[in-house]
Structures are given as C-alpha cells and as structure tokens.
Amino acid sequence: MKIKFCVFVLLAASAFGAVGNGVITFAKDGVIEARAEKITNGMSAIVVYRYGDLMGEVEEFEGATDENESSEIIAKPTAYSELQNIAPKDQIITNRCEVIATREDDFNLLGKVFVIATLKCEPFTAIDQNSVPTLRIAPREGDRVVFAPLYQNAVIIAPSVESLLAAQDRYKEFRFIHPDLLALVLMKEDRETPIKEDFAAFCDRYLVGTLVFVLEDGDYLADCHTFKEFNFFAADNAMQNARRNAISSPFYHRLKPFDEVLKTKADFANYYKSIFK
Numbered sequence: 001m002k003i004k005f006c007v008f009v010l011l012a013a014s015a016f017g018a019v020g021n022g023v024i025t026f027a028k029d030g031v032i033e034a035r036a037e038k039i040t041n042g043m044s045a046i047v048v049y050r051y052g053d054l055m056g057e058v059e060e061f062e063g064a065t066d067e068n069e070s071s072e073i074i075a076k077p078t079a080y081s082e083l084q085n086i087a088p089k090d091q092i093i094t095n096r097c098e099v100i101a102t103r104e105d106d107f108n109l110l111g112k113v114f115v116i117a118t119l120k121c122e123p124f125t126a127i128d129q130n131s132v133p134t135l136r137i138a139p140r141e142g143d144r145v146v147f148a149p150l151y152q153n154a155v156i157i158a159p160s161v162e163s164l165l166a167a168q169d170r171y172k173e174f175r176f177i178h179p180d181l182l183a184l185v186l187m188k189e190d191r192e193t194p195i196k197e198d199f200a201a202f203c204d205r206y207l208v209g210t211l212v213f214v215l216e217d218g219d220y221l222a223d224c225h226t227f228k229e230f231n232f233f234a235a236d237n238a239m240q241n242a243r244r245n246a247i248s249s250p251f252y253h254r255l256k257p258f259d260e261v262l263k264t265k266a267d268f269a270n271y272y273k274s275i276f277k
Helices: 161-170 180-189 196-206 237-244 265-276
Strands: 021-028 031-036 044-050 091-109 112-123 144-147 153-157 210-215 218-223 229-234
Touching: 031 091, 031 144, 044 112, 091 144, 153 161, 153 196, 161 210, 161 237, 180 196, 210 265, 218 265
Parallel strands: 153 210
Antiparallel strands: 021 031, 021 144, 031 112, 044 091, 044 144, 091 112, 210 218, 218 229
16 A cells, blocks of 8 residues: 655655765875766765776786786676676776865866865775676775765565555655665664665675665764765655654564564654664
8 A cells, every 4th residue: 555645845856866986186195086076975876997908917916826827807897787787898996985075177178077075995895706806906096986886776674564655755866775685784784673784685695785764853864984964855744743642673584583573663763863874
C-alpha cells in the first residue's frame, strides 16, 4: 500500500544536481587540488588515470609480475557496468578522495564559474581483484577527477514500509538498492544496528553513492563514503505526524526482524543524525 504525502518544500528533482568531471591542477607534497564546477565540502570523488604505456612502471603495481603470469592490466571497473562510463578499458580508478576545502577559481569558460577543491585521497580498493595486478599510484596533475560518483544509486533508511515507498516516489531520479541487502551485511557481522563501517562496506559492494535517511523532521541525503550531508528536504506537518506514528526500528527491511536495539523514535533519529553530522 502506498501512502501519498504532501509536496516537499523543495523539489526532489534537484536532490543531487549535476556534478561531473574535473581535473587535478596541483599535486605535490601531499597537497592535491582539482578544478571543477559545483563542488562542495564533504563531497566524495574518484581519480581516473589513463595508464597508456604505464606497463613499464612495474614498481607501481602489486600482484602478478612473473613472466608466466598475466601481464595485461585489467582495469577494476571492467566487471562492473555501473563504472564502465567512469573508467573505460584504457583507464583505471586509482584513488578515492574527499573534498576538504574549496575556493573560487579565477578561471572562467563561457561564463561558467569554477572552484578549486583541495582533496584528501587514499588508494581505491573497493573492488580489488586479487588475481590481477593492482595499480598503486598517487594522483598526478592532469588526472581526471569524477565528483559525486554513483550518487544516482541510493539506499533508503526508513522506519516503515510506508515511509520507504513514499521516499521512492519522491526521488524518482535515483536508482534504489533494497535495504534487505544492508540487513544481510548486518547479519554477516552479527550486528543489529548499522555503524559507519557497515554502510561503507555495503556501498562498496553494491556501488551505492547516496544514503537517504527518512526521519521525522525531513529527509537527509548523505554521501555514502564521507558521511557528509549534502541535501535536506523538510517534512511538512502532515508528513511529520505520519512519521511520528511509524513503527520504530533500526530501519525497515523484509528479513527476520532483529531484536530491537533502538527503543524509541527519538533514538532512531538521533542515532542516524550522529552518523552523518
């Protein structure tokens, strides 16, 4: 059964906006900067490197190096259709980053305003393949940076099936992964309530970029890797009343219920807010 809620104060169609590619303009002594449009602090990003003739730089690889083993570099995304558009077969994802500071850039192209983002990066290990060489290389000037990768893939953390279905109706621009899969991650860890590490593991495994927390005062959209909130849609009075009467649990899923750890609706909201704020 679907419950129709009133229209949000803000339009859900603008939930994550148009965020795209940038380029690293400075990389030295651990300081990494990139230029792009519409960048905000806390946004995640990935660095994509066109490896070309990098086969000669064997010292920068971990894995198969014996002449009898495979010498072909297999880009990690090739087995993941979601990432093929980000890194074609002649490119590879080398680093995952977080935007930790921004400033306006003097560069102007056709009236577009650009931003310089300072990045904190680490090796990209989300889809390691142990049977093939893995590139270990620091970001370099000229590398392409993809900001807000996979933000279109989301999971809804909601207290009831009604609030879950309503959120799916509101955010039609997202492709949703069912929270049952998050529940499976928790079962494997023998944990009732998800912690940051559970969300990170889930998002890596199922290529999710956005967490949608449906709470009493509104919907909080957060980056699945940096856990920074990037959008909020306030609920009107009718929504708040409906959510106030919703069944409280760590989150709605269809698997055998866990023993409840969060006992009250206030606990439900405050716990998740502590994760992404």
